[in-house]
Amino acid sequence: MSTCDLCVVRNRAICASLDTKELDALNAIGRTRKIAPGESLIWEGEDSVLVANVIEGVLKLSTNTEDGREQIVGVVYPSDFIGRPFGGKSGHGVTALTDAKVCVFSRRDFDAFARDHPQLEHKLLERTLGELDRTRRWMLLLGRKSASEKMASFLIEMSERLNVSGCKVDFDKPNQRHLVLPFSRQQIADVLGLTIETVSRQFTRLKNEGVIDLPSRRDVAILDFDALVAEAG
Amino acid sequence: MSTCDLCVVRNRAICASLDTKELDALNAIGRTRKIAPGESLIWEGEDSVLVANVIEGVLKLSTNTEDGREQIVGVVYPSDFIGRPFGGKSGHGVTALTDAKVCVFSRRDFDAFARDHPQLEHKLLERTLGELDRTRRWMLLLGRKSASEKMASFLIEMSERLNVSGCKVDFDKPNQRHLVLPFSRQQIADVLGLTIETVSRQFTRLKNEGVIDLPSRRDVAILDFDALVAEAG
DNA sequence: CGGCAATTTGACTATCCTCAACAGGGGTGG
């Protein structure tokens, strides 16, 4: 029995396209690795040398201007794929936000394996198309939304994507939910294209208006989800 | 001889992965279509019913907020692929900016064909990965750059992407080049997440500083490319 | 030449950023 059989993302990651024998072959060229919060797996601008599946945790994809401004261009969760197969440089760094566990492959090995397994490439294509859709939707937020619309959109997105691990929905109160953010205030600012001060002010405003509560720095209790939706623009 | 043999993007579009026989089969399920400037091929939010290759012209991909603000989330050129294969709704509209010619397929037909031709899916995957890289790079501009940095970045990107059709580089004067924009001022604003007035002011500023010249509304002569690079941030 | 739409310009304003000071709270060492 390969270690993959125990893998929690076995049926959600791109590996779901493979049968047992193929999975053994893939497993032979990969290995799992733990990453601590703040630790990077891939650096912006380096040649693409490895790719990976996320097993546990949350990681950010980010780019920086020369003078140090940062923009988070993506956030990945368990079962997501990271890295740039098929050549080229990686256009963004990949850094863990929480304790994370990933299944890494050398890009060369992965490329060769993928080209021999069209089912895997198909899964990867579907995933990439979905990621492109999501990324383009985020561009509307970055280019056209106000700070308050950005914050509301962010909280909604978080409550949707953290569903599996980290967001509790009480079905008696569908308008309320609780989330544990994997982001610091600065990181939220880097996702939304704002400054940390503006993010902080938006949090306190939403709290004062009774839309959310902030039990601790990383916890957000959404008290009026509909109000957030109305504010998201 | 199929019509594909005469196709100008035959060797650059995803079709390049197919041999003559396969190409005939693909050709059998597609047809070419002309699109006038301002005409849409796909609408935001509709079920994905068709996909296409761009043969001629430039098209924009755009999303809108409910209250009418627009963000252009992508620009496609000859040999680029458009549409959302493998289900889902299209997250953005596709509208011609210039006279355009595309090779369209029903999504159902294309999906079935693609699944039988791994080489084609591989090409599509490479193209999609590249598009995702480009899109993420644009997020840095939208989220973190000032109006002047956005304008400079835009003109640089245009001078690179219009190379084949629409941008003249005089090799005696590598610091100068001339472009014919496929965009109105409003559309430039919608690409950069700015207002039309800000775009206009940036144009006149760059002109006054001698960095560019504006022979007509759609023409830009770059007089000092290095200055643009320095200003792009 | 006239009409219309796109663009430019100007004056004013709002939003968000910058800089600075303060507060809180989680962890460590005494």
Place this chain on the structure above:
DNA sequence: CCACCCCTGTTGAGGATAGTCAAATTGCCG
């Protein structure tokens, strides 16, 4: 166990950038 410290986050004041609204201008097309 408590006090202190440091880092993160919050709050405030002021300013700059880009947005808004309005008017003038350009240039394209019949």
